[in-house]
Amino acid sequence: MTQQLENILPILQDEHQKQALQNAMNIGVPSMKNEEWKYTYFQKIWQQDFNPILSSATFDFNDIKTFIDNNATSSNRLVFVNGQFQHELSNLQNHPAINFWNAKNTASTNSNDFLLELNNALSTDGIFLEIGNNVVVDDLIEIFYLHSIAAPFINIKNKIKIGKNAVVKFAEQFINYDEQTAYYNTVTTLEVAESANIEWNKIQDGGNNFYITDNMHIEQATKSICAVNTFSFSGGITRNVLTYDVNGERSESHMNGLSLLLNNEHVDNRTLVNHNVANCESYELYKNILGGTSTGVFNGKIIVAQAAQKTNAFQSNRTILVSNDATINTKPQLEIFADDVKCSHGATSSQIEDSELFYLQARGIGKETARGLLVFAFGEEVVEKINHQPLKEKVEKRVAEILKIEL
Amino acid sequence: MLSINNLHVSIENKEILKGLSLQVNAGEVHAIMGPNGTGKSTLGNVLAGKEGYEITDGSVLFDGIDLMELEAHERAQKGVFLAFQYPVEIPGVSNANFLKAAVNEQRKANGEEPMPPNEFLKMMREKMELVEMKKDFISRSVNQGFSGGEKKRNEIFQMAMLQPKLAILDETDSGLDIDALRIVANGVNKLRSKDNAFIVITHYQRLLDYIVPDFVHVMYNGKIVKSGDKNLALELEEKGYEEFEHATL
Numbered sequence: 001m002t003q004q005l006e007n008i009l010p011i012l013q014d015e016h017q018k019q020a021l022q023n024a025m026n027i028g029v030p031s032m033k034n035e036e037w038k039y040t041y042f043q044k045i046w047q048q049d050f051n052p053i054l055s056s057a058t059f060d061f062n063d064i065k066t067f068i069d070n071n072a073t074s075s076n077r078l079v080f081v082n083g084q085f086q087h088e089l090s091n092l093q094n095h096p097a098i099n100f101w102n103a104k105n106t107a108s109t110n111s112n113d114f115l116l117e118l119n120n121a122l123s124t125d126g127i128f129l130e131i132g133n134n135v136v137v138d139d140l141i142e143i144f145y146l147h148s149i150a151a152p153f154i155n156i157k158n159k160i161k162i163g164k165n166a167v168v169k170f171a172e173q174f175i176n177y178d179e180q181t182a183y184y185n186t187v188t189t190l191e192v193a194e195s196a197n198i199e200w201n202k203i204q205d206g207g208n209n210f211y212i213t214d215n216m217h218i219e220q221a222t223k224s225i226c227a228v229n230t231f232s233f234s235g236g237i238t239r240n241v242l243t244y245d246v247n248g249e250r251s252e253s254h255m256n257g258l259s260l261l262l263n264n265e266h267v268d269n270r271t272l273v274n275h276n277v278a279n280c281e282s283y284e285l286y287k288n289i290l291g292g293t294s295t296g297v298f299n300g301k302i303i304v305a306q307a308a309q310k311t312n313a314f315q316s317n318r319t320i321l322v323s324n325d326a327t328i329n330t331k332p333q334l335e336i337f338a339d340d341v342k343c344s345h346g347a348t349s350s351q352i353e354d355s356e357l358f359y360l361q362a363r364g365i366g367k368e369t370a371r372g373l374l375v376f377a378f379g380e381e382v383v384e385k386i387n388h389q390p391l392k393e394k395v396e397k398r399v400a401e402i403l404k405i406e407l
Numbered sequence: 408m409l410s411i412n413n414l415h416v417s418i419e420n421k422e423i424l425k426g427l428s429l430q431v432n433a434g435e436v437h438a439i440m441g442p443n444g445t446g447k448s449t450l451g452n453v454l455a456g457k458e459g460y461e462i463t464d465g466s467v468l469f470d471g472i473d474l475m476e477l478e479a480h481e482r483a484q485k486g487v488f489l490a491f492q493y494p495v496e497i498p499g500v501s502n503a504n505f506l507k508a509a510v511n512e513q514r515k516a517n518g519e520e521p522m523p524p525n526e527f528l529k530m531m532r533e534k535m536e537l538v539e540m541k542k543d544f545i546s547r548s549v550n551q552g553f554s555g556g557e558k559k560r561n562e563i564f565q566m567a568m569l570q571p572k573l574a575i576l577d578e579t580d581s582g583l584d585i586d587a588l589r590i591v592a593n594g595v596n597k598l599r600s601k602d603n604a605f606i607v608i609t610h611y612q613r614l615l616d617y618i619v620p621d622f623v624h625v626m627y628n629g630k631i632v633k634s635g636d637k638n639l640a641l642e643l644e645e646k647g648y649e650e651f652e653h654a655t656l
Binding site (some may be wrong): 360361364367369 | 444455456457458478479480483484488491494495497498499500504505506508509512513516549565569
């Protein structure tokens with residue numbers, strides 16, 4: 001795809017975009033020699049013929065509408081098709097306390113990250129919304145990313161500001177409308193003001209020809225609570241980079257993840273929590289259920305700054321391997337510069353306990369169903385983090401379906 | 408119903424059962440007593456189909472079928488039930504889901520439709536009363552955070568739900584206080600019928616005051632060395648197992 005970028009460079013109109021693309025090309029495509037990319041072979045995406053989408057494309061409106069209606073778990077929705085926000089399919093624009101600002105983001109950043117720069121250069125659209133102070137959005141806000149054209153490379157940039165005391169839940173649905181191969185490079189920044197309470201769910205289930213590199217950056221102010229739950233059920237390569245900057249005291253950050261991969265998927269979850277101030281808590285629980293020849297990667301970094309006394313930071317990464325050829329690479333990283341903190345991390349990888357299996361069998365439950373139930377239970381701890389009943393049930397159903405058990 | 412003939416079982420090349428024979432008919436309660444390490448729990452595990460045991464000789468017929476040829480879940484589906492000495496905790500699986508799966512797999516194996524949800528719930532409530540379980544029990548994870556007594560009561564509750572033909576109670580009395588013991592025994596007694604049978608494995612005569620056996624067997628060094636009626640249990644309580652020690656040495 002490098003050649004394609006070179007072709008695009010001269011036709012980009014916006015100077016910021018041009019600069020960003022130039023930056024990306026100077027930084028170069030991530031290589032496995034880079035520690036950050038040690039276990040994820042980005043070339044597998046890059047060597048394919050994905051087409052960067054720069055302008056809008058037509059699609060069958062009714063078809064997509066029906067698809068969304070069938071897959072939605074909420075009445076609030078924000079829909080992207082082929083990288084473009086679709087007003088007609090979305091319905092939050094008229095909410096009195098939700099403010100959509102400009103439709104295009106051309107701010108320049110100078111990161112040293114290839115994918116961020118690429119997103120700056122090529123993002124076509126995004127959600128730019130501001131939720132007012134004290135706004136409680138009762139139902140989930142669901143974001144759909146869909147495409148109707150073959151092998152698109154879609155860049156979306158979201159920028160969301162949450163007001164003081166606001167309570168909002170989101171779900172990002174990376175699902176596939178027509179089983180087509182696609183590559184999404186999404187970037188979301190979330191600013192969470194004082195005492196706001198946010199839950200953000202990611203459902204990544206677009207099939208194994210679906211590729212995602214997602215970057216989410218969260219800034220939290222005093223007494224705010226922010227949880228991100230990431231569910232990966234399929235995907236050729238999925239890489240989630242999640243960064244928290246905890247800038248206000250007495251705030252809580254929650255990160256949960258469940259990767260349930262039984263074929264040849266690859267999911268790379270990377271988290272970074274910057275505890276910049278005192279008296280905050282972060283909780284991290286990532287679980288993997290890996291079968292077939294699938295690969296899981298987890299890299300969890302916690303940095304506790306010198307000023308961040310009385311920090312409580314907990315991290316756990318647990319994996320069940322259900323086949324001999326599945327792989328997990330896990331690396332916790334703690335950098336602690338304060339002296340009065342509680343931090344813990346743990347990584348386990350195991351197989352199903354024979355004693356548990358026998359107990360279920362001794363009650364007449366066949367081996368396969370028993371395995372399914374035990375693995376389901378292992379994942380359920382993460383699914384239970386979803387605080388929206390219809391979405392939770394939908395995810396549970398999907399997990400049961402993958403594990404071939406009846407609920 | 409159950410016919411064990413000259414059963415020899417080894418685990419990691421160490422022989423545990425050394426020619427055990429036992430006949431159990433429908434409607435009977437058999438108590439098996441004996442000191443630690445004589446193979447009582449091995450017998451329960453072997454009958455239930457736990458892996459890791461090698462049958463080197465002998466046979467076990469259950470209603471005329473070779474039980475040893477069946478997998479653990481198939482035995483359970485045919486009506487063999489083991490109440491575990493140490494019930495396993497299953498985090499994340501609620502008692503309701505666990506039993507629903509168990510009841511319905513058993514029905515499926517017998518060619519029946521799954522039990523309608525309301526009927527299942529009604530049955531659960533009924534059987535919970537039998538062992539005096541609290542209401543929140545349904546949604547709690549199987550055995551997780553249960554006290555010793557609750558775990559044992561849960562075993563009896565599961566037995567009540569699955570209505571086995573042959574139930575093997577492996578030291579169900581161990582670790583129970585007198586109230587829990589009464590509840591457990593009461594549950595068992597209510598389930599006794601002319602169509603089912605029980606094998607009660609225990610160290611102590613105490614349980615047999617509540618669950619009165621038709622036969623008492625002494626197990627020693629991998630086989631049954633003496634059989635009698637309930638009075639044998641009283642005798643053992645008084646004299647201990649010393650006479651068998653001399654007999655086998």
